[in-house]
Amino acid sequence: MALRIDGKKISTEIKDELKVKVEAYKEQGIDICLAVIQVGNDPASSVYVGNKKKACEYIGIRSLAYELEESVTQEELLSLIKTLNEREDVNGILVQLPLPKHIDEDVVIRAIDPKKDVDGFHPYSVGALSIGEEGFVSCTPAGIIQLCKRSGIEIAGKECVVIGRSNIVGKPISMLLLRENGTVTVCHSRTKDLKEVTKRADILVVAIGKPKFITKEYVKDGAVVIDVGIHRNENNKLCGDVDFDDVEPVASAITPVPGGVGPMTIAMLMNNCVEAVKLQK
Numbered sequence: 648m649a650l651r652i653d654g655k656k657i658s659t660e661i662k663d664e665l666k667v668k669v670e671a672y673k674e675q676g677i678d679i680c681l682a683v684i685q686v687g688n689d690p691a692s693s694v695y696v697g698n699k700k701k702a703c704e705y706i707g708i709r710s711l712a713y714e715l716e717e718s719v720t721q722e723e724l725l726s727l728i729k730t731l732n733e734r735e736d737v738n739g740i741l742v743q744l745p746l747p748k749h750i751d752e753d754v755v756i757r758a759i760d761p762k763k764d765v766d767g768f769h770p771y772s773v774g775a776l777s778i779g780e781e782g783f784v785s786c787t788p789a790g791i792i793q794l795c796k797r798s799g800i801e802i803a804g805k806e807c808v809v810i811g812r813s814n815i816v817g818k819p820i821s822m823l824l825l826r827e828n829g830t831v832t833v834c835h836s837r838t839k840d841l842k843e844v845t846k847r848a849d850i851l852v853v854a855i856g857k858p859k860f861i862t863k864e865y866v867k868d869g870a871v872v873i874d875v876g877i878h879r880n881e882n883n884k885l886c887g888d889v890d891f892d893d894v895e896p897v898a899s900a901i902t903p904v905p906g907g908v909g910p911m912t913i914a915m916l917m918n919n920c921v922e923a924v925k926l927q928k
């Protein structure tokens with residue numbers, strides 16, 4: 648039986664540890680604050696923003712919510728970011744993506760002060776990660792490393808295969824696995840013979856964005872399988888990029904969907920807000 652890596656439990660552990668740190672900062676007179684900007688009222692974005700606010704409340708972080716009209720101009724949004732960059736009482740700034748089409752996401756991400764870039768998407772943060780300097784690490788990949796560490800899964804010296812090379816998952820998780828001394832291979836849509844590569848993996852991270860794509864034919868016996876995907880199936884139930892029922896019998900450990908990688912993203916966002924205080928000192 649494969650170990651089911653319990654992201655819900657691990658994310659709660661992390662949030663409880665952060666609560667203690669936030670309390671200690673409060674005793675020193677430091678009140679951590681996250682500003683969350685949402686443009687428009689896309690229902691999925693509203694759910695994500697609501698969950699972030701709840702996590703802030705749980706941990707004791709002050710959250711400032713900016714709900715901007717869908718029609719807001721790029722200049723108005725950039726002006727708000729500039730104000731928040733300059734405010735000493737704001738430690739983290741998060742702009743909920745995606746943004747409406749008339750706003751250039753890259754320009755907006757680059758406008759956030761890298762010292763407040765708690766999503767870790769600014770090119771400065773990405774560069775810092777790749778050269779091993781201090782900076783914010785994007786939340787989902789950072790969560791995957793925590794899932795492994797807190798489940799007793801050794802990364803050093805292991806064959807790690809990542810499927811996907813997106814800026815928010817594939818590339819940063821590859822850099823992090825390398826930083827943890829894994830031997831890393833990155834696959835994408837032009838990879839020839841995907842199965843042949845994934846079958847080598849001791850740790851297989853799947854961020855392909857296709858529901859239940861990975862079946863046992865792609866997985867070596869005893870591999871650790873981390874499923875980043877989130878989809879709704881035909882019955883409106885959540886599923887991942889991995890066919891869980893098919894793969895679980897051959898894996899040594901596996902993340903379920905829901906309850907695996909998903910809950911870790913917000914926990915690591917909260918961690919970045921707490922780390923922000925140190926970076927800003």
Ligand code: NAP
Nearest residue numbers: 787811812813816835836854855856875876877908909912
């Ligand atoms: P994405 O931007 O769509 O990237 C998918 C990657 O998979 C691309 O690099 C693509 O290659 C590669 N790919 C597609 N088809 C392939 C194939 N047949 N063989 C090999 N590689 C293939 O997706 P993403 O943003 O990284 O997200 C991946 C999944 O994670 C999605 O289901 C998303 O919803 C989920 N997600 C979850 C969380 C969370 O908190 N749990 C956070 C972010 C994302 P090319 O580069 O060549 O096109």
